[in-house]
Amino acid sequence: FMSNFHFFQRYTKGTGLFGVSGTLGDEAEIDFLRKHFKTSCFSIPTHRYTKRVELSPVQVEGGRDAWIKKICEYVKEKTSEKKDVKGLAGLVVCEDVRTANELQQKLLQYNAVPSAEKVTMYTRSDKHNVENRKFNSGDVIIATNLGGRGTDFNIDKTVNTCGGLYVLLTYFPKSRRTEKQIYGRTARKGNPGMVQMVLNYEDLEPKYQGQAIDIMKDLRADHERSRIVGMEKDELLEVGVREELFKYFCIHLQEFSKNYSEADKIDIFTCTNKQLLSTVFGSYKRLIDYRIALNALKESWALWLTLHEKTIDKKADLQQLKNGLQRELDKKNNDILSGKSTNFYDFIKLAMDRMYLHTLDKSSDYGALKYWENAEMVDPVYRAISRYNSAYITVNLRKTGYIKNAINFLNDTRNAIDIYISEQTNTTVACQLSCIAQFEPHYKE
Secondary structure, X not given: OOOOHHHHHHHHHOOOOOOOOOOOOOHHHHHHHHHHHOOOOOOOOOOOOOEEEEOOOEEEOOOHHHHHHHHHHHHHHHHOOEOOEOOOEEEEEOOOHHHHHHHHHHHHHOOOOOOHHHEEEEOOOOOOOOOOOEEXXXXXXXXXXXXXXXXXXXXXXXXXXXXOEEEEEOOOOOOHHHHHHHHOOOOOOOOXXXXXXXXXXXHOOOOOOOOOHHHHHHHHHHHHHXXXXXXXXXXXXXXXXXHHHHHHHHHHHHHHHOOOOOHHHOOOOOOOOHHHHHHHHOOOOOOOOHHHHHHHHHHHHHHHHHHOHHHHHOOOOHHHHHHHHHXXXXXXXXXXHOOOOXXXXXXXXXXXXXXXXXXXXXXXXXXXXXXXXXXXXXXHHHHHHHHHHHHHHHHHHOOOXXXXXXXXXXXXXXXXHHHHHHHHHHHHHHHHHHHHOOOOOOOOO
16 A cells, blocks of 8 residues: 555545455554545454464574574474474575575584475475475475465464464564564464564664564664655655656547547457458558557657656656656657657557458558558668568569569568678677777777
């Protein structure tokens, strides 16, 4: 609801926002919802009593090696069998893949697990499929944040009778929301579980070092509150400007669409009415086809937005930005409606679409020859492609003198390819010479 602020705000004009979240965050996030979305928040008790035990966090001094070793000791202690009591299954959540890979090696080196088969990596959802596997006593899952979001680990019933899944968090999350997501991997559906933080003292921010966990969480909540206030004064204003400009562009698109009839807007690839296709697209038109015109306008909008990125970041006057955008769109409108474009792709797309119709009915070129000619005029580099396709259409039409015309097109194609190869060869040779030749430097050190 923060990343897509204005999207969610659109729903406040109707019946409002309704939803359920298990990880909403601190009071700062709740205040944000209340302030910007007029939404109240209520706590709903869990269906079953939560049997999650939160063990005291540990800050390990002595550097990274000492911290990794301590993690291995805790994993061994909690997952190893003791007398007649089986060990727990373990989930170790790391901040990054590098730490996860290092920990996998150290668990074996320090004999924290009996064998490599007892360790399961979960750092990529497309590579490590863990949700279809059942975990038993002594099994250890090493995961990144991926394992802390939405993954339901299948724990054997015998493990739950011994205490359930032991979650060890190796870093202090930047938000309460992330912490709750990770801790929520255990003690699900009324089953027991344990959670604990084992932190590297040197990796913690100075304000957290040596502090009790309650103080650390209070400091984190204060930081989150300050971050949200700063976001409201900066990022949300910037996003608001972009949203207003986007609305302005959408209104422009609606007005532009009025230049086309409903028949002009049909999709040539899905329409099955051959008569309608022949009527609408049967010959060359100066007016660029509707769907290609829309894409051209969207591209102009995207380029304009990119070029004015810094101006928007500086929170320039919104009306001035709208006026500049309007000038850009008006210019593009006039070009499209008069059949002009500086982007060769527009004409190539027009030509390819009409060639598709030509393949269905070879008695007409559907204006493709002219569109290939326009593409060639905008960018001569595509002359070979233009001429080759023109030869193909000419042969299919079989009009008077078509063989001679097709041969001329193919000769032009060969000449264009020869020129292209020559230019590429010259460029390649020049690049090679610049690497091996002993040229006199332009300046001395």
